[in-house]
């Protein structure tokens with residue numbers, strides 16, 4: 001299947017910079033949406049309510065203020081790195097979305113059971129009554145990796161049951177890591193889409209089950225969106241004042257679209273046209289570019305002859321989230337696709353030069369920045385979002401350096 005609106009490099013799996021012709025000025029794009037600042041404020045308020053509980057549950061990784069945020073680093077005085085590969089709890093950006101949606105569900109269960117009445121502090125959610133309640137409920141999620149882990153860590157910390165549905169070809173170490181948490185891992189013979197569909201069906205049939213849907217969840221989306229406020233506070237502290245004449249240019253690795261979409265939405269709400277959003281995808285899995293360029297929610301990368309096989313397993317998604325695409329289609333400035341080879345050499349470079357431990361997905365922003373610098377010259381403040389990697393075991397990370 002081909003379409004006249006698709007750039008020819010796309011089906012040839014060649015790296016490219018694609019400017020989104022549907023992009024609108026931020027004010028116009030945001031005005032047409034049923035979501036806005038209030039949704040981000042609500043997410044931030046929920047993170048704050050849970051802060052003491054998070055500090056209690058994860059004393060080794062979450063600071064006493066209970067915030068799940070990462071450092072903002074300068075690299076060579078040239079670009080900024082939003083270091084979510086070092087995020088507390090799960091060392092990947094899913095800690096902003098997956099953890100958040102588990103908190104939403106825990107809050108809803110506790111409220112329904114009357115545990116949060118009378119201004120009770122959220123510390124009661126770590127108590128015996130809450131744990132007994134949570135033990136009777138199950139969170140289901142379909143995941144090839146990082147989302148399942150983030151959901152699993154948070155849910156198990158609260159005493160919720162967790163069932164992670166995976167395709168049987170998902171990496172063994174990821175399954176082991178989940179089982180070690182006390183999560184049930186259900187393997188499916190088919191691909192990821194099959195795993196997702198069965199988790200969704202199971203959860204719909206059981207009132208004590210709750211399904212976290214990577215393809216359509218708005219809670220994930222707004223959990224991610226709250227990150228925009230974290231970045232802005234850090235930029236303010238460094239004295240950086242982006243303007244439309246000298247905007248931030250933020251590179252966001254994109255899989256199904258929830259994480260980059262949520263962050264993009266949050267940043268456009270805060271900065272308007274003083275931020276440019278660049279999604280980055282592997283050449284074999286450019287599902288979001290395909291969705292934006294075709295306007296067709298049903299198309300997958302298989303339909304244009306691509307195989308969705310990439311080292312960047314966090315981004316190996318054949319079809320974009322229709323929900324997210326509908327929200328951000330006028331907010332994304334550009335999409336860049338990158339090759340696996342360039343990701344691998346970037347993983348090595350970032351480790352050797354700067355000591356950053358990245359998974360291939362998380363190196364995508366640097367590669368895109370290099371590619372774009374020559375083709376899209378403008379005075380900008382580049383920000384590369386590194387989305388995961390500190391949690392990789394040595395036996396997974398070291399071979400990446402050697403290959």
Ligand SMILES: *Cc1c(COP(=O)(O)O)cnc(C)c1O
Pocket residue numbers: 092093094146147253254255256257258259260314315317359361362387388389
């Ligand atoms: C999931 C993930 C992404 C992208 O998030 P989506 O919501 O799937 O678009 C990027 N990087 C890493 C490391 C991830 O695990």
